[in-house]
Amino acid sequence: xxxxNGVDRANASIFETRRQNYKFxxxxxxxxxxxxxxxxxxxEDDVTKSTSQYTQQNRTTKSAHLSTNxxxxxxxTEFAVHYxxxxxxASDTTFxxxxxxxxxxxxxLSINFGEGFKAPTFNDLYFPFGGNPNLKFETSRxxxxxxxxxxxxxxxxxxxxDSEIDNLIVWIPxxxxxxxPQNIGKANISGxxxxxxxxxxxxxxxxxxxxxxxxxxxxxxxxxxRAKQHYGYDISYSGGSFDLFAQFQHVGERPDTDFQTxxxxxxxxxxxxxxxxxxxxxxxxxxxxxxxxxxxxxPTLASGYNSGGREFxxxxxxxxxx
Numbered sequence: 001x002x003x004x005n006g007v008d009r010a011n012a013s014i015f016e017t018r019r020q021n022y023k024f025x026x027x028x029x030x031x032x033x034x035x036x037x038x039x040x041x042x043x044e045d046d047v048t049k050s051t052s053q054y055t056q057q058n059r060t061t062k063s064a065h066l067s068t069n070x071x072x073x074x075x076x077t078e079f080a081v082h083y084x085x086x087x088x089x090a091s092d093t094t095f096x097x098x099x100x101x102x103x104x105x106x107x108x109l110s111i112n113f114g115e116g117f118k119a120p121t122f123n124d125l126y127f128p129f130g131g132n133p134n135l136k137f138e139t140s141r142x143x144x145x146x147x148x149x150x151x152x153x154x155x156x157x158x159x160x161x162d163s164e165i166d167n168l169i170v171w172i173p174x175x176x177x178x179x180x181p182q183n184i185g186k187a188n189i190s191g192x193x194x195x196x197x198x199x200x201x202x203x204x205x206x207x208x209x210x211x212x213x214x215x216x217x218x219x220x221x222x223x224x225x226r227a228k229q230h231y232g233y234d235i236s237y238s239g240g241s242f243d244l245f246a247q248f249q250h251v252g253e254r255p256d257t258d259f260q261t262x263x264x265x266x267x268x269x270x271x272x273x274x275x276x277x278x279x280x281x282x283x284x285x286x287x288x289x290x291x292x293x294x295x296x297x298x299p300t301l302a303s304g305y306n307s308g309g310r311e312f313x314x315x316x317x318x319x320x321x322x
Contacts, residue, residue, distance in 0.1 A: 001013070001014060001015075002014075002015070013051050013052055014049070014050055014051045014052075015047070015050050015052065016047065016049040016050050017045060017046070017047055017050075017122070018045075018046045018047075018049065019043070019044065019045055019046070020042075020043070020044045020046075021041070021042070021043045021044075022041070022042045022043075023039065023040070023041045023042075024039060024040050024041075025037070025038075025039040026038050026039065033070055033071055033072050034068070034069075034070050035068065035069055036066075036067070036068045037065075037066070037067045037068070037069075038064075038065065038066045038067070039064065039065050040062075040063070040064045041061075041062070041063040041064070042060070042061075042062055043060070043061045043062075043063075044058060044059070044060045044061075045058060045059050045122050046058040047122065047126075052128045052129075053128065054122075054126045054127075054128060054131075055126050055128075055131075055133065056088065056122075056125070056126045056133075059086070059087045059088065059122055060087045061084065061085065061086045061087065061119070062084075062085045063082065063083065063084045063085070064082075064083045065080060065081065065082040065083070066080070066081050067079065067080035067081070068080075073102070074101060074102050075099075075100065075101060075102075076098070076099070076100035076101075076102070076108075076110065077098065077099055077100070078096070078097070078098040079095070079096070079097050079098075080095065080096045080097075081093065081094075081095050082094050082095070082096075082117075084117055084119070086119040086137070088125075089119045089120065089125070089137055090119065090136075090137050092117040092137065092139070094114070094115040094116060094117045095114065095115055096112065096113070096114035096115070097112070097113045097114065098110055098111070098112040098113075099111050099112075105150070106149060106150045106151060107147075107148075107149050107150075108147070108148045108149075109145070109146070109147050109148075110145070110146045110148075111143075111144070111145055111146075112142070112143070112144040112145075112146070113142070113143055113144075114141075114142045114144075115139065115140065115141055115142070116138070116139065116140035116141075116142060116163075116165075117137060117138070117139055117140075118137060118138040118139075118140075118169075119137045119138075120132075120135040120137065120169055120181065124169060124181045130171075130178060130179050130180040130181075131180070131181070132180050132181050132182065135169060135181055135182075135183060136167040136183050137167065138165060138166065138167050138168055138169055138183075139165070139166045139167065140163050140164065140165045140166070141163070141164045142161065142162070142163045143161065143162045143163075144159065144160070144161040144162075145159070145160045145161075146158070146159045146160075147159075153198055154196060154197050154198030154199065155196070155197050156194070156195070156196050157193075157194070157195050157196075158192065158193070158194045159192065159193040159194070160191075160192050161190060161191060161192075161193075162188075162189075162190040163188070163189045163190065164186065164187075164188055164217075165186065165187045165188070165189065166185070166186055167183040167184075167185070168183065168184050168185075168186075168187040168223075169181050169182070169183060170182060170184050170223070170224055172184075172224065172257065173257060173262050177262050184216055184218075185216070185217065185218050186216075186217035186218065187214065187215065187216055187217055187223060188213070188214070188215050188217050189212065189213070189214045189215075189223075189226075190212075190213050191210060191211050191212035191213055192210070192211050193208070193209070193210045194208070194209050194210075195207065195208040195209075202237050202238050202239055203235065203236070203237055204234075204235070204236045204238070205233070205234070205235050206232075206233070206234040206235075207232070207233055208230070208231065208232040208233075208234075209229075209230070209231050209232075210229070210230040210231075211228065211229060212226065212227070212228055212229075212230070213228065214226040214228075221255075222255050223255075224254075224255055224256060224257070225254050225255070225256055225267075225301075225302060226254060226255075227251045227252040227253060227254045227269070228252050228253075229250075229251075229252035229269075230249075230250070230251055230252070231249075231250040232247065232248060232249045232250070233247075233248045234246070234247045234248075241279060241280045241281075242277070242278075242279050242280075243277065243278045243279075244276070244277050245275070245276045245277075246273065246274070246275050246276075247273065247274040247275070247276075248271065248272075248273055249271065249272045249273075249274070250269065250270070250271045250272075251269060251270055251271075251272075251299075252269045253266050253267060253268065253269050254266070254267045255267075256302060256303045257303060258303050258304075259303045259304030260304070265303060267300050267301075267302075267303070268299070268300065270297060270299035271297070272292075272293050272297060272299065273293070273294040273295055274290070274291065274292045274293070274294060275290070275291045275294050276288070276289060276290040276291070277289045283319075284318055284319055284320050285316070285317070285318055286316075286317040286319075287314075287315070287316055287317075288313075288314070288315040288316075288317065289312075289313070289314055289315075290312070290313040290315075291310065291311070291312055291313075292308070292310070292311045292313075293307075293308070293309055293310045293311065294310065295310075296309050296310040
């Protein structure tokens with residue numbers, strides 16, 4: 001519902017998306033070491049219930065994939081092929097190949113190569129106040145090296161990656177100040193992620209850190225709304241039926257465009273604390289509480305937009321496996 005500035009809720013504009021999604025997945029183990037998986041998916045987005053008139057009111061995406069992996073005491077291999085057909089956009093076939101080697105029970109190194117395909121979202125293309133029906137789909141070529149170590153005191157995962165993206169989709173203002181998605185040509189995103197986990201008694205600690213370089217290949221400038229540094233610390237407690245967790249997240253400065261002056265600006269870094277708890281009554285019923293932005297810091301995530309601030313989620317889960 002869009003209201004305010006003299007428009008009351010009764011006369012608010014409505015943006016409503018209805019989604020239907022059907023998916024079939026299958027996995028077969030041909031031997032103890034070799035397995036094959038496949039799947040098909042049908043997805044439809046429909047916005048006919050919205051009061052604003054979209055030039056296109058529904059879109060269907062059809063997908064299929066086939067993958068195989070082989071695992072023995074020393075080697076791990078995986079190969080996957082994925083096909084996507086997005087109505088009125090494009091169809092594309094992408095692949096991923098992964099090779100891993102276990103030096104021993106505690107150390108593993110893997111190398112992954114792959115291609116990516118990302119279609120513009122429905123609003124990217126058809127949003128009544130800034131959609132761009134001429135957008136091209138994104139493609140990417142990705143390389144990754146991953147180390148996993150398992151020790152008496154905990155585990156360590158280090159991930160180095162590099163991605164080259166063509167036709168990256170970014171919402172930016174034009175010369176008239178109208179925000180709309182554009183393809184910016186080529187972009188390079190590379191970085192390193194590291195996480196270390198340690199468990200002691202009923203407590204688990206996890207430390208994460210990321211350093212990311214994201215650049216427009218033509219200008220060398222940092223991509224909009226992408227921070228170079230991310231840090232985190234999680235602590236969780238498991239006491240049988242009762243679980244607790246606290247999460248500290250730090251996000252560095254991010255470049256943006258000021259929504260009033262249309263000049264470049266830099267959004268401040270921020271640290272956010274999240275909290276959660278859950279209680280299991282039995283094997284079927286569970287009550288969960290989650291609080292995001294516990295201290296209501298309300299960081300600016302994008303120029304001109306208020307953040308959600310402190311949010312509470314209370315969830316009752318019933319699971320009956322038969």
